[in-house]
Amino acid sequence: MLRIPGKGDLAKAFRYGLSCWPSFELFLGDGRVGIDDNTAERVMRPISIGRKNWLFAGSDSGGETLSRAMSLVETAKMNGLYPQAWLAEILDRIHNHMTNPLNEPLPWNWTPMN
Template sequence: MAAENILKGFRGYLQTDGYAAYKKPGMQEGVTHLACWAHARREFYDAQSNDSKRAGEALQFIQKLYEVEREAREKGLDPAGIKKLRLDRSLPVINSMSKWIKEQLQDRNVMPNSAIGKALRYSAERWAELSNYLYDGRLEIDNNLVENAIRPVALGRKNYLFAGSHSAAKRAAMVYSFFAICKKHGVNPYEWLKHTLQNIMSINHKDIKSLYPQNFKPDM
């Protein structure tokens, strides 16, 4: 429910892991849902002890996709160049892997509840979402950037249980969010907070967005 409430009315690209709560928001009108190849890879990586041959073949397919991403970074390609490279090099790999997965799922030797069976179904059930990154060079192959950005929150989660009250926790979350925005935009949080506290009482409410961290100018 939380994901649905936050994303209600959202339009644009939505990249997530395989958590079921994102399925409904991902089907909203105007939303293009992207899955994460890092999570798909992890399923096959963990299945190596169950079926090393099939898991290894899947990892080889995925390795080729990441090689294309590495080449795009090394060449410093713009979004149009990245899209072209992906369609030329990654799309054939994805088509081959799609055919391979279907063949494995039809093999009676692959038990549905085995680790390799679950890994195959994980990707098969999200294949359109896993492929959507190909069609816009601004998109990422996985959501690792987001995962890395929220890691401090995840690591400190237990500490945030003792905010004192629900209202205090909400206020703390707002402060953490503002500081995270400062970090994203390279803004000194102390300078931003000082400027905001000095000006928030006198600014017109219609101009309140000018005090957001992303709009802060040190020379103001």
């Protein structure tokens, strides 16, 4: 029986592969599961790029405001909306909006006015 050194790079690679085995079996057994997380990484890219820009937001509260706005934009995108149109209409409607149905303007409940 051939053996490889336990602390070598090849042994580390084998250990890594074996630790990922349950995920690999899930990928093979369910065609809906992607082998990589490129979609999630593409969604997060604007946030990580924005993080560098938020350093220059002027103040802590400016950075917090910017991060809230980015959260709204990304949530609108995740719900299949064009963020600029959604925000424009929400800001236009908000002065007449009652506080009781507060969930109506949220991206997952939004219906555009025509």
